[in-house]
Amino acid sequence: xTRRPLSTYRLQIRSGFTLDDASExxxxxxxxxxxxxxLSPLLAATPGSDHGYDVVDHSLVDPERGGREGLERFAAAxxxxxxxxxxxxxxxxxxxxxPRANRWWWDFLRLGRASRHAVAFDVDRRLSGGRVRLxxxxxxxxxxxxxxxxxxxxxPADDAPDGTLRYFDHVLxxxxxxxxxxxxxxxxxxxxxxxxxxxxxxxxxxxxxxxxFAVSELAGIRVELPDVFEESHREIARWITDxxxxxxxxxxxxxxxxxxxxxxxxxDATGAAYTLVEKILEPGEELPPWWRTDGTTGYDAxxxxxxxxxxxxxxxxxxxxxxxxxxxxxxxxxxxWHDLILSTKRMIADELLQSxxxxxxxxxPHGVVGAADxxxxxxASFPVYRSYLPAGREHxxxxxxxxxxxxxxxxxxxxxxxxxxxxxxxxxAERFPQVTGAVMAKGVEDTAFYRxxxxxxxxxVGGDPSIAATSVEQFHAAxxxxxxxxxxxxxxxxxxDTKRSEDVRARxxxxxxxxxxxxxVLTRLREVASTGHGPLDALLWQAAVGAWPISxxxxxxxxxxxxxxxxxxxxxxxxxxxxxxxxxxxxAAANGAARAxxxxxxxxxxxxxxxxxxxAKLLQLAAPGVPDVYQGTELWDHSLVDPDNxxxxxxxxxxxxxxxxxxxxxxxxxxxxxxxGLAKLLVTSRTLRLRRDxxxxxxxxxxxxxxxxxxAHAIVMDRGGVTAVATRLPVALAARGGWxxxxxxxxxxxxxxxxxxxxxxxxxxxxxxxxxxYPVALLVEDR
Numbered sequence: 001x002t003r004r005p006l007s008t009y010r011l012q013i014r015s016g017f018t019l020d021d022a023s024e025x026x027x028x029x030x031x032x033x034x035x036x037x038x039l040s041p042l043l044a045a046t047p048g049s050d051h052g053y054d055v056v057d058h059s060l061v062d063p064e065r066g067g068r069e070g071l072e073r074f075a076a077a078x079x080x081x082x083x084x085x086x087x088x089x090x091x092x093x094x095x096x097x098x099p100r101a102n103r104w105w106w107d108f109l110r111l112g113r114a115s116r117h118a119v120a121f122d123v124d125r126r127l128s129g130g131r132v133r134l135x136x137x138x139x140x141x142x143x144x145x146x147x148x149x150x151x152x153x154x155x156p157a158d159d160a161p162d163g164t165l166r167y168f169d170h171v172l173x174x175x176x177x178x179x180x181x182x183x184x185x186x187x188x189x190x191x192x193x194x195x196x197x198x199x200x201x202x203x204x205x206x207x208x209x210x211x212x213f214a215v216s217e218l219a220g221i222r223v224e225l226p227d228v229f230e231e232s233h234r235e236i237a238r239w240i241t242d243x244x245x246x247x248x249x250x251x252x253x254x255x256x257x258x259x260x261x262x263x264x265x266x267x268d269a270t271g272a273a274y275t276l277v278e279k280i281l282e283p284g285e286e287l288p289p290w291w292r293t294d295g296t297t298g299y300d301a302x303x304x305x306x307x308x309x310x311x312x313x314x315x316x317x318x319x320x321x322x323x324x325x326x327x328x329x330x331x332x333x334x335x336x337w338h339d340l341i342l343s344t345k346r347m348i349a350d351e352l353l354q355s356x357x358x359x360x361x362x363x364x365p366h367g368v369v370g371a372a373d374x375x376x377x378x379x380a381s382f383p384v385y386r387s388y389l390p391a392g393r394e395h396x397x398x399x400x401x402x403x404x405x406x407x408x409x410x411x412x413x414x415x416x417x418x419x420x421x422x423x424x425x426x427x428x429a430e431r432f433p434q435v436t437g438a439v440m441a442k443g444v445e446d447t448a449f450y451r452x453x454x455x456x457x458x459x460x461v462g463g464d465p466s467i468a469a470t471s472v473e474q475f476h477a478a479x480x481x482x483x484x485x486x487x488x489x490x491x492x493x494x495x496x497d498t499k500r501s502e503d504v505r506a507r508x509x510x511x512x513x514x515x516x517x518x519x520x521v522l523t524r525l526r527e528v529a530s531t532g533h534g535p536l537d538a539l540l541w542q543a544a545v546g547a548w549p550i551s552x553x554x555x556x557x558x559x560x561x562x563x564x565x566x567x568x569x570x571x572x573x574x575x576x577x578x579x580x581x582x583x584x585x586x587x588a589a590a591n592g593a594a595r596a597x598x599x600x601x602x603x604x605x606x607x608x609x610x611x612x613x614x615x616a617k618l619l620q621l622a623a624p625g626v627p628d629v630y631q632g633t634e635l636w637d638h639s640l641v642d643p644d645n646x647x648x649x650x651x652x653x654x655x656x657x658x659x660x661x662x663x664x665x666x667x668x669x670x671x672x673x674x675x676x677g678l679a680k681l682l683v684t685s686r687t688l689r690l691r692r693d694x695x696x697x698x699x700x701x702x703x704x705x706x707x708x709x710x711x712a713h714a715i716v717m718d719r720g721g722v723t724a725v726a727t728r729l730p731v732a733l734a735a736r737g738g739w740x741x742x743x744x745x746x747x748x749x750x751x752x753x754x755x756x757x758x759x760x761x762x763x764x765x766x767x768x769x770x771x772x773x774y775p776v777a778l779l780v781e782d783r
Contacts, residue, residue, distance in 0.1 A: 008036045013052065015065065040088050043236075091232065091256065140199050276489070280385055280441075283467055308619075326535065337448075340448050359431065360431060374414045460505065461499065528589050552592075623724075694780075713730075716744055
């Protein structure tokens with residue numbers, strides 16, 4: 001029988017926080033109430049990697065992260081603490097930025113198609129006869145050779161019997177017999193290699209190997225091939241069979257040729273161990289029910305929770321503010337969301353991922369005039385990340401119809417492509433979904449999210465900003481559906497990939513309740529410092545407000561990333577130093593001339609933001625699914641996009657605070673909702689412990705009922721033996737004078753609020769009394 005967690009706690013394992021360091025916090029995780037520890041990727045990664053998603057050796061646990069012995073020690077510590085273990089794995093790609101570190105890639109570069117590892121890499125031999133193109137040069141090849149920047153060293157080494165080639169820090173193996181003798185020129189040596197050196201600016205148009213999105217240092221591998229799967233998963237399967245792990249989290253399954261088939265093989269290899277997939281579902285999209293998985297990593301739940309706490313009425317005013325900012329700074333009117341992502345996806349397909357479009361053209365069984373342009377339009381129109389033919393034909397047909405309607409000049413080409421894209425036996429149809437997923441991710445998450453700046457809460461992974469807010473009834477329907485269909489799917493509020501932590505989003509959601517006040521504050525902030533681009537100013541000043549207090553260094557790092565991802569006035573490949581001076585000015589002003597303004601506005605909204613935070617946390621932890629706590633977020637955490645959200649966590653301090661909290665509660669002292677974060681630690685620990693110790697109390701889902709004048713401000717979940725109560729729209733609630741006569745309807749059974757220890761009489765309870773200490777309550781009925 002598959003073992004499944006009741007909750008998880010995510011730990012980022014790296015050289016600065018190894019598996020042995022993680023072993024030392026297992027007791028704390030158990031005390032907190034977590035059911036399983038959830039580890040970031042463990043296989044050997046590119047030296048110095050801080051995230052582990054650039055695997056270079058599938059056969060061993062990364063020595064920098066603790067190695068095999070470290071994993072064994074961690075597993076022993078976790079078992080002693082009563083914890084299960086979930087591990088993140090990366091089947092789609094490997095790290096190739098340091099070729100010598102990846103023996104598969106190194107062998108492939110040295111031996112070409114003669115390498116037994118050649119088949120593992122997804123290289124299009126039609127483009128350059130199988131010679132893989134490496135975009136590592138800082139200039140043209142001719143210029144690099146003329147400048148003497150490419151050095152041939154025939155000195156043999158164990159892994160390079162014929163010597164090596166060096167270009168600055170890049171070291172590559174020489175093919176057998178290619179070094180020649182003295183006096184052989186560099187161009188002759190280069191022509192004899194199994195790779196071609198290319199100018200890095202060619203990477204978007206001229207590459208012949210599949211990448212992870214547009215990252216040339218991450219090369220896709222073909223796990224759909226049995227031998228490649230076996231060799232890349234032998235160590236992973238051993239973790240399960242040897243009791244070093246209980247479950248797996250699969251990174252980026254949409255990059256695979258056949259995600260469903262992959263999950264079948266993975267289940268067979270692991271004895272059907274608990275498995276989650278990092279799958280982003282668009283609104284209304286369902287996880288394929290035939291997949292052998294227990295669910296997603298929870299972005300769908302994140303969106304549901306965020307949006308039920310947003311004031312829909314305020315969004316229109318924020319739209320007006322955006323329009324005014326655009327007019328003031330000479331920008332065109334904002335596009336509707338779906339038109340915006342159509343344009344950003346088209347841009348990504350035309351630029352960053354043009355090489356993938358060109359590969360689709362080469363995969364066509366026959367020529368189609370205008371194929372590249374037509375394929376790009378269809379890819380840009382695709383409404384979800386990808387289809388899984390023969391399932392999902394409706395998405396493909398939607399994209400084809402939309403592209404044809406928008407581009408009648410391409411109607412003939414689109415009509416000719418349609419049957420080819422619908423035929424799963426063709427290579428182009430197999431590869432097409434891998435491209436749509438990459439274009440969606442880069443065009444939406446990494447571009448449009450930085451252009452649609454009205455309210456940062458709306459632009460989170462898994463969210464659709466055109467759906468700004470949802471009703472309480474819609475929220476309940478989503479939770480009921482999760483319990484019915486995917487009861488063991490993960491739910492989350494923060495991850496290593498979220499654009500903003502849960503507490504930043506909770507604070508920013510308050511702005512939708514005070515849009516006019518925010519407009520006034522933003523005007524004052526922009527008078528102090530501005531980029532000259534109104535919507536970007538709004539994004540950066542929101543980041544300062546949401547993450548306050550924040551250093552200027554952290555805000556600058558965020559501002560540079562955000563402005564370059566948006567790709568409007570500055571770009572990663574071509575930064576505009578003059579424009580970015582405005583970003584630098586905002587970052588500097590945050591802790592200078594604008595500090596008093598920021599402190600004032602944060603003081604106005606901090607309490608409402610904390611109400612939202614505690615409500616979101618309780619809803620996540622008590623709702624159906626397997627709630628995950630991202631490291632450190634049991635206290636207030638005001639982090640921005642990575643790498644900000646991967647900063648070290650002080651677990652010793654958290655353990656000390658949990659002990660203090662337990663001692664205070666034992667003597668009847670409740671923590672205030674203040675800067676300490678103890679109130680969030682209370683909600684987190686008490687809910688996790690209750691789920692762990694009494695899972696039978698969470699075996700059903702019913703929408704609870706609040707009645708009275710302020711009932712729209714309450715969310716009530718009946719989980720069977722537990723009732724969770726949360727507050728929404730706290731600013732408007734305070735403006736109306738509080739809860740008034742509003743009650744939660746209850747059975748004629750007494751209960752205890754596990755957050756306050758208060759006894760609750762049978763029958764209805766007044767919210768003014770129930771929520772007089774915290775904006776949330778967790779009631780356990782007497783049985």
